[in-house]
Structure formats: structure tokens, C-alpha cells
Amino acid sequence: MNWFNAIIQGVLVGGLYAMYATGLSVSFGVMRLVNLAHGDLAVGSAFIASTFCLATGLSPFLAIFVVLPLSALVGIGLQVAVFNRVVGVDPSYQIVATFGLSIAIQNVLLQQYAANPRALNIGEFGNRSLKLVGDDVVIGLFPLSRFVVAVLVLVLLSLFIGRTRIGRAFRATSDDPDIARLMGVNIRSIYAVAFAIAVTTVALAGIFNGMQTQFSAADGPALLIYAFESVIIGGLGSLWGTLCGGIILGIAQTIGAEIDPGWKQLIGHLVFLIVLLVRPMGIFGKDELR
């Protein structure tokens, strides 16, 4: 059993979980929207990237530049067609609508791509690794760069929300949509931008996931749960908290897998439940959950 290695790998996976969670955090922060189809959007993007690679023979890294703008458009489209109608109404309709969307996306993928798992082949790059401390601790170059990209995305996003005009409108809308509207903020376009960001980040996470492990049509719900747990462990409304939440979840899972392969998910869930019982506002959260 190599605990140190498990922790390092957990941290690297945690970066990916944080990237899944960012979109969930942004859409909840800005419009109090809980999107149950979040994980399915990630899986859908990975499938589209895979189709693109098979059709053109190009590298999955180039597919990112095609899929991400597409996901931004999908995000805006979904916001206008679906989510604008459920923002601010009774949350049960939100849950039912996004749950219906989730079932529909999953089964469209199942019908289109069958139940066989797929993977995005990144060739030699996926096998390269750095050796630390002899042969005991091996860091894959790809997981490491993925972690760096995840942190970079979070840095850019927090600069965007903290420093720009649109970011200020984000924060204002989050605090009080009615007052923000009175001050001249176009709420609907803010919602569209927020959701475009949510879908783009989760699409990137989905593609990164597919570059390392296999994915199949039914994976969406598990990804949604990991994203959700990262958000809650870290604390609502804090992007850096989300990164820490993702890392804690990642470490819990790799340590669980080290003890017994069947316990990987279970230990992750249990850590989440313990945080919920001991500190319901999350590790970095300021006020109570709303």
C-alpha cells in the first residue's frame, strides 16, 4: 500500500472533479439553478469529441477547440429554450425539468452510440510520466497537465467574476436579481453567459476525463454526484473551496480504492456525509446553505 502515491493521485483527480464542479457552482451561484443534466452534458461532449476525432483523424486536443465553442452555443440555447422558464419558480419544476433532460440526453447517447464504452486516444502523451522518489511515486504527465489546466480555468474564472464588468453583474444578480435589473443589468443575458460558462467548463472536464479513462452513455449521473459533492465539501459560493472539495473527494476515493477496490466511491460518499454533518456550510463556506 502506497499512501503517499494515493494522495498525489487523489489530488490530481481532484483537479478534474473541481472542473466538473465549477459549472454547477456558477449556475447555482448566479441563478440558483440545480441542473441534474450537468454530468450528461460532460459525457455528451466527450462523445461529440470522439465522433469528431474518428471522422477527421485529428488529435482529441484539436477536438477541444471545436467542441468548446459548440458547448457555449448549446449552453446559451438551453438557457433560452429551457432554463429561463424555470429560474425563480418553485424548485421542484427545476428538478423535474432538468431530470427529464438528463434522462433524454442519456438515452439519446445510448441509442446513438450503444452501450459500448469509448475513449479518446491521446497517443504517446498519455503514457509519459515523471518519477519522483525512485519508482514509488509516479506522476503521469497528462494528469499533471490536466490539473494545471483546471487550476488555470479557476484562476481565469475568478478574475473574470472579480475584475470585469460582466463579473460584477454576475455578483449583483447572485445577490439580488430584482435590484440588479433595476440597475440596468440584463438578467437574461447574464444567465445565458453563466450557463454558457457552466457548459463549456463541464465539456472540457468531460473531454479530459475521456482522454484518460473510458466513458459510456450512463456515466453522467456519477459525474454529477462527484461535482455536487465537491461543491458542498468546499462550501457554496467559493471557487477555491470547490477546488479543495474536489481534491478532498479525490484523495478520499483513491485511499478508499487502495483499501479495497469496491470502496472507492463509498469512502468518497462517506467523507461527503461527514462534512455535511460536521460542517454543513462546507469547509470554506461562510453562511448557512440556502
Added chain:
Amino acid sequence: MTSIQEFSVSRTTVTSRICQSVLLICVFWMLFIASGDNKASQGKIIDLCVFIVLASMWNLLTGFSGLISIGQQAFVGLGAYSLIVLANGVGINIYLAVIPSAIIVAIISIPLGLVAFRLRGGYFAIGTWVIAEVVRLIVKNNQSSVIGAGTGTSLEVPESLKSGRYQVTTFIAIAVAVVSVVFVYLFLRSRFGLALQSVRDNETGARSLGVDSYRVRFVVYIVASFFTSLAAATYYIKGLSVQPDAAFNIGSWTAPIIVMVVIGGIGTIEGPIIGAVLYYLVRDFVSKNEFFSDPTFLILTGVVALIFALFVKGGIWGLLLKKFPKLTIFPVKRRLHIQNFEFDQRGN
């Protein structure tokens, strides 16, 4: 000003009495089939009754208490496994084990609720799902011979009970469905039901009038767990074989439940019943039609749920009420009659 000489307050109306009689006839018709020999029809009645209970309980949680759960499969699975433990493990008669297994699940639901109630709204919903996943994984990792880990196990039916199992199970299923619906009806008419709906409509307002909103919701959570596992145990007397991945599956339990309630009409007693019946009629039709593969049916289910949640919030029962405002099967609100006039609570 004319003085009010004669007035009376009533809940039941002529339409409600007629509708209730029709419903009663349906129950007797089902009882008639239950006493017969047609196993295919009996199986359909069991499924329908089980899902009427599951849908009514999800509706009690979400439609009447504002507790959005997508983790009902936790109580379905727990109900199934409690039955297995009591019948296979302890050796209790399979029919007599149904109610005790539901009581066990109701007790287990208390600690689960303490965790879930840390979250609110949409996050409560995902929280209930995580809890269901935790329970599934714990069951799946349990290597004892009674539970059977990931491969699951089967309910052992003693030789003496083998004949007539479908008949008895159909009777139990009908009884569970009738008791659940009547319970929801009486529950909502009670003082407690009024408190419940006031919490859903305006929590701050309800609390300022002395309603303990946490306690009220928690009681509903336990009640819903009890009836959900009661229905699940009934289902598995028919189905017999239990696997953790199937019994705790969100797609085969909670997804249809939500679709049924949304189609029928969320927040009404009649909605879940109408939705469950419609869902079964459509699924029966679809299963005979080759065009509809399983994914196609599920895509359709998802899209219908989405469309109803966006555009037809009241469901089919809501649409009917708009056309026929006096229509009611289970009247909850009171009506005031003054001489020849009649008002309901909204003053119509």
C-alpha cells in the same frame, strides 16, 4: 344588507361522491381479478398499485411538503432487503414480513433524514440521491449469505405458500394502494396536513404562526419512507429476485415516479393516480410496438417530463380542473353554502 339566515360548511360535493363511487367500483373490479387465475392481469395490477403508492408518496414529499427527493430508490431497495432479511434470514412468513420490513425502513429513515435535512431545495434533491447511492454501495459490499453482495439473492417461498402467491400478493397490493391513498387524503385534511401545506407555501409565515416546519417535514419524510418500502416489499413478493443495482436504480424507480406525478398533476391527490394509470397504459401499448425500443421510450419519458414541467405545470388533472372547476375526487378544501349560493375558500 340581508342577514345570513342559513349557512353550512361542507367538504364533500356531489361530484366528489360520484367520482369516489366510480373509484370504488374500480377497486372492486381489481379485487375480482385478484380472486381469479389470470396471472398476467394480476401482475399488471400489482405493478400499478405499487407505483400508485410510490407516486403518491413522492407527491406527498415534493408536491405537498416542498421536499424534492430523487432518492426514493433508497427506500425501495431497503424495503426489498428488509423483506429478504426477515423472510430468508429470520424465517418469518413472507406475507407477514411486509409490514415489519416497512417499519424497519421507517426507523432507518430517521438517521438518513438527519443527514438529508442538512440540505435544502435542489441540493436536498441531490443529497437524497447520494444517500441512496451510499445505501446501495453498503449493500453491494455486504458479503453475508443473506444479502448476497452484488449478485443479489432471491426471496425463498416455502412450498406451502407457492400456490396462490399471485392472488395473495394482488390482494396485498390493492390493500396497500387503497390504504396509502386514503391515508394521504385524511392526512391532508387534518390539522397536520394544513400545517404541512402552509410550510410549503410560505415557510416564514407558517413558522411565525407556530408551525414547527422542521418537525412537520421530518414526519412526512418518515411516513413516505414507510409507505414506499411497504409498496416495495409487496412488489418483491411478486418479483422474488433482488439485486442491489436493480433495487436501488434511480432509472427504474424514481424516474417513472416523477414522470407519473408530473403528468398527472403535482400537488394534488388525484394527479399521481391518474399519472400512474396513464403511464401504464402507454407503456403497455409501447411494449407491443416495435418502433419503440427501450431508449426511445425513455427519451420520450424524459422529454414529456421536461415539457410538462415547463408548460403544463398543473398536469392533466390541472387542465381538467381549468375546464371543470367543480371537479374533485378527494376534496380537501371546505365550501361555504349560504342559502342558494355556494362559495369555496377562494371565494368563487
